[in-house]
Amino acid sequence: NAGVTQTPKFRILKIGQSMTLQCTQDMNHNYMYWYRQDPGMGLKLIYYSVGAGITDKGEVPNGYNVSRSTTEDFPLRLELAAPSQTSVYFCASSYSPLGGGGRNEQFFGPGTRLTVL
Amino acid sequence: KNEVEQSPQNLTAQEGEFITINCSYSVGISALHWLQQHPGGGIVSLFMLSSGKKKHGRLIATINIQEKHSSLHITASHPRDSAVYICAVRSVGGNQFYFGTGTSLTVIP
Numbered sequence: 001n002a003g004v005t006q007t008p009k010f011r012i013l014k015i016g017q018s019m020t021l022q023c024t025q026d027m028n029h030n031y032m033y034w035y036r037q038d039p040g041m042g043l044k045l046i047y048y049s050v051g052a053g054i055t056d057k058g059e060v061p062n063g064y065n066v067s068r069s070t071t072e073d074f075p076l077r078l079e080l081a082a083p084s085q086t087s088v089y090f091c092a093s094s095y096s097p098l099g100g101g102g103r104n105e106q107f108f109g110p111g112t113r114l115t116v117l
Numbered sequence: 118k119n120e121v122e123q124s125p126q127n128l129t130a131q132e133g134e135f136i137t138i139n140c141s142y143s144v145g146i147s148a149l150h151w152l153q154q155h156p157g158g159g160i161v162s163l164f165m166l167s168s169g170k171k172k173h174g175r176l177i178a179t180i181n182i183q184e185k186h187s188s189l190h191i192t193a194s195h196p197r198d199s200a201v202y203i204c205a206v207r208s209v210g211g212n213q214f215y216f217g218t219g220t221s222l223t224v225i226p
Contacts, residue, residue: 042119042205042215042219043203043205043214043216059213106162108152108159108161110159111158111160
């Protein structure tokens, strides 16, 4: 299994440009998450999905959109890039919703480092 | 104020020392996670706790729900343990996840 893969690894955008961060998992996990990590700050949840066709906002959703058309893929879209979106973005997946039960482990992708200038 | 606070922020230890990292949280939780972020940036889940204690190799995690506190212990620390250790909680009755800012551990040979 490749686990959770993210592309691209690095990207530089100009203000106002748009892009999609790709995330794919091959573990048949229902739950998928997008986080951002700013220097000196904890990870913050942007969006999450509990299954294909179902998404919901996390703590910091403004400026982002997501879709979940398949179990495997959970792309994150930035429509009008702003300098405040400069961050490292992590995608993650899990079998369960991390609230109990077995197989709660959350698997993280390698991250995408995004700079908006 | 952050929902999750970790201490210390930075920790330097000699190889072989016993290490403790603390996590306090202010929200009701359904689960608490300990994560390890390697110097290259990759993140790995270490433990998920909802009560009691878990052990994996040289790592031990405990949680006290009444005191809203968790500890991560590393016995016989080794330079390869050098990483950032992150505490994260999932709120009860919701789908919010809150993360601490991490404890940066350096183990010196």
